[in-house]
Amino acid sequence: MDRRSFIKKSALASAGAITMPYILPSGRLFASTGSAMAEYVVYVLFAGGVRQQESVLQRYLADSQNVNFEGNIMYNMLNGDPPPAKIAYGTDPSVGPSGSNPIPSILSQSLESQGTLFPEVHASNAGHYGGLNTLITGNTAVTQGLRQKPLFPTLFEYTRKHLGASATETWFIGNTINNSVPLLNYSVHEDYGAKYGANMLIPNTTFSSLGQEHLANAKVYHPEEELRHVDIMKNFLNKNWEINGGLTLADIGNTFEEREMVKTYMDGVLNGQISIPFPPVNDNGDLRNLGYACSVLDYFTPKLTVVNMSAVDGCHSNFTGYLQSLHRADHAVGHLWNFIQNHPVLANKTALIATPEHGRNANPNSILDENDWFGYDHSDSNSNRIFTLMAGPGIQSGLKVGSESNPTGRATDNVLTIAEILGFKSEVQASGALDPQAQSLFDRI
Amino acid sequence: MSMQVLTKFFLTLFLGGILFSSCQKEPIYEVNNENLYLVSADKDKLKTNTQYIAILHANLFQKALSANDLVEIQKLIESVGDKRVIQEVIISNFLNKPGVIIPSDFEMLSDVDGFIKETYERFLVRQPTQAELTYFRNYILQNAPSNTQGRFAELIYFSFALSDEYQYY
Numbered sequence: 197m198d199r200r201s202f203i204k205k206s207a208l209a210s211a212g213a214i215t216m217p218y219i220l221p222s223g224r225l226f227a228s229t230g231s232a233m234a235e236y237v238v239y240v241l242f243a244g245g246v247r248q249q250e251s252v253l254q255r256y257l258a259d260s261q262n263v264n265f266e267g268n269i270m271y272n273m274l275n276g277d278p279p280p281a282k283i284a285y286g287t288d289p290s291v292g293p294s295g296s297n298p299i300p301s302i303l304s305q306s307l308e309s310q311g312t313l314f315p316e317v318h319a320s321n322a323g324h325y326g327g328l329n330t331l332i333t334g335n336t337a338v339t340q341g342l343r344q345k346p347l348f349p350t351l352f353e354y355t356r357k358h359l360g361a362s363a364t365e366t367w368f369i370g371n372t373i374n375n376s377v378p379l380l381n382y383s384v385h386e387d388y389g390a391k392y393g394a395n396m397l398i399p400n401t402t403f404s405s406l407g408q409e410h411l412a413n414a415k416v417y418h419p420e421e422e423l424r425h426v427d428i429m430k431n432f433l434n435k436n437w438e439i440n441g442g443l444t445l446a447d448i449g450n451t452f453e454e455r456e457m458v459k460t461y462m463d464g465v466l467n468g469q470i471s472i473p474f475p476p477v478n479d480n481g482d483l484r485n486l487g488y489a490c491s492v493l494d495y496f497t498p499k500l501t502v503v504n505m506s507a508v509d510g511c512h513s514n515f516t517g518y519l520q521s522l523h524r525a526d527h528a529v530g531h532l533w534n535f536i537q538n539h540p541v542l543a544n545k546t547a548l549i550a551t552p553e554h555g556r557n558a559n560p561n562s563i564l565d566e567n568d569w570f571g572y573d574h575s576d577s578n579s580n581r582i583f584t585l586m587a588g589p590g591i592q593s594g595l596k597v598g599s600e601s602n603p604t605g606r607a608t609d610n611v612l613t614i615a616e617i618l619g620f621k622s623e624v625q626a627s628g629a630l631d632p633q634a635q636s637l638f639d640r641i
Numbered sequence: 642m643s644m645q646v647l648t649k650f651f652l653t654l655f656l657g658g659i660l661f662s663s664c665q666k667e668p669i670y671e672v673n674n675e676n677l678y679l680v681s682a683d684k685d686k687l688k689t690n691t692q693y694i695a696i697l698h699a700n701l702f703q704k705a706l707s708a709n710d711l712v713e714i715q716k717l718i719e720s721v722g723d724k725r726v727i728q729e730v731i732i733s734n735f736l737n738k739p740g741v742i743i744p745s746d747f748e749m750l751s752d753v754d755g756f757i758k759e760t761y762e763r764f765l766v767r768q769p770t771q772a773e774l775t776y777f778r779n780y781i782l783q784n785a786p787s788n789t790q791g792r793f794a795e796l797i798y799f800s801f802a803l804s805d806e807y808q809y810y
């Protein structure tokens with residue numbers, strides 16, 4: 197049997213195993229008790245710190261730089277006309293001011309029109325890592341330290357434990373190896389932890405020139421005739437180690453076949469056999485990261501995919517760059533939704549939910565950029581203002597819940613919302629690890 | 642000979658006897674040269690990514706990895722969630738490079754016990770137990786001759802580099 201057919205058969209066997217009843221680690225047959233609204237969920241951590249003023253409120257420069265131009269620079273996600281002038285958020289034309297070419301919309305109908313928008317949501321944490329933890333654990337994460345794995349179970353662990361998803365059915369596509377982002381694929385919670393963790397890639401690093409240099413030239417071993425031996429001998433060594441009181445390594449539990457799938461995927465990308473469906477404009481890390489997320493979706497069709505972005509954080513010192521990054525983040529989400537809706541497996545079976553991890557300040561700092569526009573940090577109460585947008589099967593279209601004067605929803609709601617979409621809400625509620633005020637967003641409608 | 646001279650003679654003889662009988666040569670105790678190895682239970686510190694890569698490279702190539710490569714590979718390890726997967730990829734890249742020092746299958750089969758002991762020392766810094774020696778002897782003799790690629794010793798190195806014990810020191 198050659199390598200390709202082995203991988204194919206293994207994948208088919210794994211798929212068969214998933215569809216057959218089996219006893220989950222929790223001891224139950226078929227864990228989920230609720231009915232799923234969608235088969236797949238893609239969760240976009242629209243992160244880096246997004247001000248309400250430039251996003252859902254569509255104030256463009258009016259509420260930040262005392263320049264009276266308003267408009268929507270996120271027209272894939274939100275309804276509304278773009279700013280009429282002073283365009284600085286687009287791409288650079290061959291002749292003309294920098295950023296003056298807006299990126300054309302990908303979606304013919306905005307996600308807001310196709311789904312439900314909660315325009316005024318409360319974020320409990322104004323720090324990046326704390327905010328990401330909030331979005332991914334459904335807990336306010338007030339005791340969460342930096343450079344520390346999440347203290348509370350992540351959405352990945354809930355999905356794997358209560359839905360019975362395998363390791364390759366949950367993916368975290370991170371945008372950087374910095375800021376503790378690689379720690380987010382599982383928690384240290386004693387009832388969950390590594391064995392329910394997600395596969396994770398930081399593709400902008402893995403598939404960078406570093407990856408080309410150190411990972412692309414792997415010796416090819418026959419999976420069955422050679423790597424099986426490696427696995428058997430390694431298991432013998434590990435068993436002896438365990439018997440002699442050796443410590444146990446954290447392991448997300450990819451099976452042998454799943455490990456081969458992941459390696460084959462990585463090799464395929466590194467050696468150009470798998471082409472990446474990058475967005476039409478892919479001139480920053482967020483856009484490239486979304487392209488890789490689409491590739492992972494295509495290759496593994498995970499039950500749950502979480503992808504994060506953060507380029508908008510340049511707002512600390514470059515407001516023009518922030519607008520450009522925000523416009524590109526919208527382009528990325530538009531591309532992602534378009535990719536999903538044109539995918540033979542994922543189309544009409546996938547829900548998407550997008551939320552910033554926190555907002556940014558109401559008042560600027562003193563740093564001016566190339567256009568003499570002020571930068572914004574994230575530490576005041578305006579940083580606790582975010583939005584949540586979701587679309588897909590079972591999600592009402594064209595619905596807006598809440599307003600600036602009537603905030604509705606919390607950042608911690610998303611975990612329970614996604615659990616409801618995938619059909620295991622009651623199990624997550626019973627975990628006791630959520631923010632006590634968290635609710636499924638469906639319960640807030 | 643007077644009585645006084647005779648007394649002196651016997652006294653000298655007596656004291657001399659005591660003196661010589663008390664000066665026997667003491668034996669010298671020494672320690673034989675022995676290699677000291679850790680027992681697996683003593684390894685309780687997880688290697689950092691940097692330590693793992695540096696030691697792996699030294700074990701496979703018998704020389705140090707450059708500092709630049711070390712930093713770059715460390716970043717790549719951090720970029721993949723399943724550490725076993727990324728370690729497998731890195732090892733298989735190392736094993737594809739010139740300069741890797743691995744005995745041939747012919748050398749391995751000509752002294753199986755010696756190969757096993759050397760492999761344990763190289764990777765796990767200890768001697769195999771009798772059970773481990775027996776297991777690997779049997780496994781090698783049963784499987785290595787039929788390995789058509791002729792790189793069974795390499796597969797054994799691969800398995801040691803991936804083992805849990807190798808992750809600790």
